[in-house]
Amino acid sequence: MEYAPRDMSSAVTTIAPAMELNLRADMTLAVRNRAAMADLAGGARLWRLAWALGWLDIRLRYRGSMLGPFWLTISTGVMVGSLGLLYSTLFKINVRDYLPFLALSQVLWGFLAALVSEACTTFTDAEGVIRSVRMPFFVFSMRTLIRNAIALGHNIAVIIVVFAVFSVWPGWEAVMAIPGLLVWVLDGLALTLLLGAFCARFRDIQPIVNSVMQIAFFMTPVIWKPDQLGASGIEKLALNPFFDLLEIVRGPILGSNIAGTTWLGAIVYSVVLWAISWAFFVRARGRVTFWI
Amino acid sequence: MxxxxxxxxxxxxxxxxxxxxxxxxxxxxxxxxxxxxxxxxxxxxxxxxxxxxxxxxxxxxxxxxxxxxxxxxxxxxxxxxxxxxxxxxxxxxxxxxLNALLDPNLGMNMELTGRENILLRGLYNGLPRSALPRLEEDVADFAELSDFLDLPVRIYSAGMVVRLGFALATAIKxxxxxxxxxxxxxxxxxxxxxxxxxxxxxxxxxxxxxxxxxxxxxxxxxxxxxxxxxxxxxxxxxxxxxxxxxxxxxxxxxxxxxx
Missing domain, CATH: 3.40.50.300 (P-loop containing nucleotide triphosphate hydrolases)
Structure with missing residues (x-):
């Protein structure tokens, strides 16, 4: 048979994207750094894939149920409603003051906690794909973030219903939550890279992460209000990274003033998180395939 | 190229x-x-x-x-x-x-329809949107799924799954x-x-x-x-x-x- 390359007939028409690989074992840190950046850039170019996979995850999670992803909304709504009645009695706060606060806090915290927990399985869940095609790891990071953002989107209905019931609406200052959300996006991506790779190597991290988030839930003003701590307690709250990060989004929507130390804390903790994540990802990127 | x-x-x-x-x-x-x-x-x-x-x-x-x-x-x-x-x-x-034919069911999802799987594969390969209709036509033609194209892969016969997987993997030149x-x-x-x-x-x-x-x-x-x-x-x-x-x-x- 004759196998010299020649023009193709019509059956196979789609051409694979060109690529150039240059891999070596003795890479310097600068080269590894470039490879990690190329991973991010390549992943970002595949955003439509990440988006499709994120939606797919949500669809498959709720397949066969009539309400679909709105089960999320209902379970969050029931939880917020019952917790709101219980704690407004326990804390002796007016339900009208408390329930909007709780609805917002609980929905935002639910997003953060799920994102941190699912960051752990970012790469191990994609084992089949990672082992059969070269693909930027960042695609799977974006997928985890997008999946959780979609879940958050469904839960926003709970916030809107509660705000409507008590007719408390955020003012224009709620726009200031947008920079906070951008910080969340950046931090979320950093976390998926760090925890995704770390949990691929060490399989007992996810339970540890979940228990840390459980403790953080109680130590952070999610179901209790920061001013219940008293003046000296509020100052110390800035040291709690979860508080700083939660408050930069929650504060503007509730119309409360955000202390300068809160933003400072949020930025410092985010920079530290990115530094650690990047340092780890640069070293681990080429190894993750062997770990999963 | x-x-x-x-x-x-x-x-x-x-x-x-x-x-x-x-x-x-x-x-x-x-x-x-x-x-x-x-x-x-x-x-x-x-x-x-x-x-x-x-x-x-x-x-x-x-x-x-x-x-x-x-x-x-x-x-x-x-x-x-x-x-x-x-x-x-x-x-x-x-x-x-480069195209590596290593896993016959790469990225194939049993819950999705044949058509959705084709589009997903297009995304995996980073194909531009304009290339997707052609990919869909080519794969559907070869795999001979006809009416099954819009049904979930889960209900396909084993032979149909093999044909779809093969058609998908070989659609990229x-x-x-x-x-x-x-x-x-x-x-x-x-x-x-x-x-x-x-x-x-x-x-x-x-x-x-x-x-x-x-x-x-x-x-x-x-x-x-x-x-x-x-x-x-x-x-x-x-x-x-x-x-x-x-x-x-x-x-x-x-x-x-x-x-």
Whole structure:
């Protein structure tokens, strides 16, 4: 048979994207750094894939149920409603003051906690794909973030219903939550890279992460209000990274003033998180395939 | 697509760390470190040498067949060439668009319809939106799913799943085609059709690397053969020569007799 390359007939028409690989074992840190950046850039170019996979995850999670992803909304709504009645009695706060606060806090915290927990399985869940095609790891990071953002989107209905019931609406200052959300996006991506790779190597991290988030839930003003701590307690709250990060989004929507130390804390903790994540990802990127 | 395709493997080794039991646990690693046992642990880490000092250069027009027994490192080498396993030692250069046919059901989701799976595959390959209708038409045509195209893959017959997987994997035309032997499995009527499509793809590719147990397939498709054994290159040269040596060394398999 004759196998010299020649023009193709019509059956196979789609051409694979060109690529150039240059891999070596003795890479310097600068080269590894470039490879990690190329991973991010390549992943970002595949955003439509990440988006499709994120939606797919949500669809498959709720397949066969009539309400679909709105089960999320209902379970969050029931939880917020019952917790709101219980704690407004326990804390002796007016339900009208408390329930909007709780609805917002609980929905935002639910997003953060799920994102941190699912960051752990970012790469191990994609084992089949990672082992059969070269693909930027960042695609799977974006997928985890997008999946959780979609879940958050469904839960926003709970916030809107509660705000409507008590007719408390955020003012224009709620726009200031947008920079906070951008910080969340950046931090979320950093976390998926760090925890995704770390949990691929060490399989007992996810339970540890979940228990840390459980403790953080109680130590952070999610179901209790920061001013219940008293003046000296509020100052110390800035040291709690979860508080700083939660408050930069929650504060503007509730119309409360955000202390300068809160933003400072949020930025410092985010920079530290990115530094650690990047340092780890640069070293681990080429190894993750062997770990999963 | 202007530059010539190239694969250049220099002294590449791949070591698999075998993580088992305590090395998978952070807690145990920390305890071991605290009690001064970590250094010892690291030295005792079990590694499997899947590939040792592989040297290989392939240029446009090369048709390489990989032979060797199970566990010789054929699939690992394909994964290295595809950039999936990055070399632990040595250096790898690959130039040209690449399609690795390693997993028949790559990214296929049983809950999605055939059509959705086709679109998803297009996204996996980073195809522009404009290329998707053509991909869909091509795959649907070949897989002959007709009315099933809009039904979930879950309810397909085994044969339909194979056809869809095959059609998807072979819908993307690369300069460098890496192919694992599973690709030539299937029922007889499908095989004939699949063979034609594959042959067309193989002819269109600048470089072919094919891993197979079947000496016949390598003899007919490849001009050069590489014999691997336990991760080492035993022989590399014209297909006929290497295959004859390979066949000479393999003891004739005794025919299984049912007791």
């Amino acid at each position: 202007t530059a010539n395709a190239l694969i250049h493997v220099e002294d590449v080794s791949v070591l698999f760390p075998l993580y088992h039991g305590s090395s998978r646990s952070l807690k145990k690693m920390v305890v071991a470190a605290a009690s001064g046992r970590l250094a010892q642990d690291q030295q005792q880490r079990v590694v499997v040498r899947a590939l040792s000092n592989i040297n290989l250069r392939l240029e446009s027009g090369d048709r390489l067949g990989l032979v060797g027994s199970n566990g010789a490192g054929k699939t690992t080498l394909l994964r290295v060439l595809a950039g999936i396993y990055e070399p632990v030692l040595g250096r790898l250069r690959v130039r040209g668009s 690369p300069q460098i085609l890496l192919m694992d032997e599973w690709f030539l499995a299937g029922d007889a009527t499908f095989l004939e059709k699949a063979r034609n499509r594959l042959e067309e793809m193989v002819r269109g590719a600048d470089i072919l690397v094919l891993s197979s147990h079947s000496v016949e397939i390598i003899r007919s498709w490849c001009s050069r053969a590489l014999w691997l054994d336990q991760g080492h290159i035993v022989a590399d040269g014209p297909a006929g020569e290497v295959l004859d040596r390979y066949l000479g060394s393999v003891p004739v398999q005794p025919v299984a007799v049912l007791a």
